[in-house]
Each structure stands twice: as C-alpha cells, then as structure tokens.
Amino acid sequence: MVRFHIGKQLARKVFPSKKILPPSHFDMVDWEHVSSTLQTVPKLFQLWAAKHITGASGTMSYLSHQTRDSPLCPNCNSAPETAHHLTRCPDPDRIEVFGLSLTLLDNWMAKPHTDQTLRQIVMEYLGHRREVSWGELIQGLPPCYRKLGQEQDTIGWDGFTMGMVTREFYQVQSWHLALSSSSLSPHQWMTSFITHLLQITHCQWVYRNEVVHHNTMGKNKEREKQTLAEQIQAELELGVVDLLPEDWRLMEVQLEDLTGSSGESHRYWLLAMETARIVGQVSSFPQTGIG
Numbered sequence: 001m002v003r004f005h006i007g008k009q010l011a012r013k014v015f016p017s018k019k020i021l022p023p024s025h026f027d028m029v030d031w032e033h034v035s036s037t038l039q040t041v042p043k044l045f046q047l048w049a050a051k052h053i054t055g056a057s058g059t060m061s062y063l064s065h066q067t068r069d070s071p072l073c074p075n076c077n078s079a080p081e082t083a084h085h086l087t088r089c090p091d092p093d094r095i096e097v098f099g100l101s102l103t104l105l106d107n108w109m110a111k112p113h114t115d116q117t118l119r120q121i122v123m124e125y126l127g128h129r130r131e132v133s134w135g136e137l138i139q140g141l142p143p144c145y146r147k148l149g150q151e152q153d154t155i156g157w158d159g160f161t162m163g164m165v166t167r168e169f170y171q172v173q174s175w176h177l178a179l180s181s182s183s184l185s186p187h188q189w190m191t192s193f194i195t196h197l198l199q200i201t202h203c204q205w206v207y208r209n210e211v212v213h214h215n216t217m218g219k220n221k222e223r224e225k226q227t228l229a230e231q232i233q234a235e236l237e238l239g240v241v242d243l244l245p246e247d248w249r250l251m252e253v254q255l256e257d258l259t260g261s262s263g264e265s266h267r268y269w270l271l272a273m274e275t276a277r278i279v280g281q282v283s284s285f286p287q288t289g290i291g
Contacts, residue, residue, distance in 0.1 A: 004035050011026075011031075012026055020159075021159065025154050028151045028154060028167070033187070033194060034165075034194060036191060040191060049163075052083050052086070053083075055083045059082055060072060060074060060080070073208075075094050076090050076091040086205060087201055088130065089204070097204060097271065101200040104272060105126070105196045105200065106123050107246065109193075112180055112182050113184040114176070115172055115175075118145070118148075118172055121141075133153050134152045135153050144175070148166055148172060151166035161200055162201055163195075163198045170186055173190065196275075199274075206271060206274070228270075236251070243277060244279065247276040
C-alpha cells in the first residue's frame with residue numbers, strides 16, 4: 001500500500017508535464033484498481049504499459065528523434081505514429097484487429113456479471129472510435145450513468161483505452177452485482193474490465209510490430225511462416241490452460257493452411273488467444289477488495 005501511494009504521488013507530478021492528465025482530472029481515475037490490475041499481468045506487459053503511457057514505447061515518432069527514419073505510422077503512412085495514434089490508426093487491418101478486441105470485450109460483458117446498460121454504453125463508445133462522446137450516450141439515463149459519462153469524457157479516449165476509468169464504474173457494478181446471481185466481486189470485475197481495455201491497445205501494438213517485422217524480414221517469408229506455425233503449435237499444446245470456459249471455443253477454430261495464405265487470420269487468432277489467457281489469469285485471482 002505504501003508503494004502504491006508513492007507511485008500515485010509520483011504520477012500526479014509527472015502526468016501533467018507529459019500531458020497525460022491535468023491535475024484537475026487526476027483524482028477522477030480509479031488508480032487503486034488500475035494498480036491492482038497491473039499487478040496481475042506479466043512483467044513485460046507492465047513495462048509496455050508504463051512506456052506507452054509516458055510516450056516512450058518505441059513508436060516511429062519517438063524513434064525518429066534518434067534516427068533519420070520516417071515518423072509516419074508503418075500501417076497507414078498518413079500520420080506520425082505517436083502513442084495516441086495507436087488506437088486511432090485508420091488502416092483497415094488495424095481496424096479489424098480493433099474490432100476483434102471489442103468482440104472479446106463484448107462477449108465478456110454480455111454475461112450476467114455486467115450491468116447491461118453499462119455494457120451498451122461502453123461498446124457504443126469504443127465502437128465509434130472517438131466519433132461519439134460519453135455525454136451523447138448517457139442522455140436520458142439515470143444519474144449514476146450520467147456522472148460516470150461526464151467523468152469519463154473528462155478523462156478522455158486515450159486514458160480510457162489505457163484502463164484509466166472513473167471510480168463510478170465500481171459504484172455501478174457494485175450495485176449491479178449486489179442484485180446479481182454472479183459470484184464475481186466488484187473488485188474482480190474491475191480488474192478484468194481494465195485488463196480488457198489494456199489489451200485493446202496492446203493488441204494494436206502487437207499487430208503493428210508484426211507489420212514492422214514483416215516489412216523488415218519480408219524477403220524470408222518461409223521463415224516468418226515457420227515462426228508463426230511454431231507460435232500456433234505452442235498455443236495448441238497449452239490447450240485450455242488459463243482460459244475461461246467461454247473462451248474454450250478458440251481452440252476449435254479452423255485456420256486455413258499457412259502455405260497458401262498471408263497469415264493474417266493466424267495473427268488475429270494469436271492475439272485473441274493472448275487476450276483470453278491474460279483475462280483468465282486475472283479472473284483466477286482471489287476475490288478480495290483493495291487494501
């Protein structure tokens with residue numbers, strides 16, 4: 001707990017200078033659950049999250065200050081690749097990966113443990129990719145949703161897609177779970193929800209890296225396909241380890257032969273498996289509150 005408070009105070013000082021969050025918005029974020037979520041994910045994932053939030057994740061824009069390479073996004077080539085661009089890229093393949101991540105989130109939120117009005121608002125907001133505000137989605141809804149939407153609009157798109165959610169999510173879900181048959185605790189729900197949000201952005205980063213690697217190693221396509229086949233085989237050998245029952249269906253997906261394909265569907269499948277296993281790991285943690 002002492003470590004958490006020290007980290008929070010450090011972030012309070014650093015975030016304004018990095019233009020991540022102004023001081024007036026900082027305390028709207030449920031930092032307790034953000035912190036507890038990051039403690040449940042792999043160390044390398046934690047490192048990526050820290051670099052991404054501070055803008056030091058190795059984007060083309062960041063690297064261009066050290067090299068003579070172009071700062072443009074390697075996917076769309078239409079805008080500088082900054083950390084903010086990651087979830088805004090208009091490249092069709094990136095949009096497809098984004099949609100896959102949303103499907104995984106929606107499948108999880110469709111279960112009884114989630115307030116269905118909240119689910120609808122979240123999916124509408126993410127699905128429109130910054131073209132609609134929370135304020136537009138909460139019109140006419142009860143006060144609890146209106147307060148949630150107002151605060152989340154203040155935190156912004158980039159904060160939300162990096163798991164910076166308002167405390168009002170916890171309040172809405174606490175009321176819902178108190179009346180639900182679900183055995184999930186509000187703390188567990190928050191941890192899984194934030195994990196899904198982080199994975200939406202992380203999947204964009206992983207796919208982006210695949211494209212950069214493909215462009216660099218394109219001359220040796222057979223070697224690339226062999227590596228991809230080995231990654232798929234490793235996942236199949238793991239079986240349903242760390243997967244929630246509702247995600248076991250991923251093991252039944254029939255992928256076309258790699259020999260005559262570009263491998264795109266295989267990469268999508270690997271991203272889905274990575275997300276599902278991390279969510280499964282988070283869900284296995286004890287149902288305890290914070291502090």
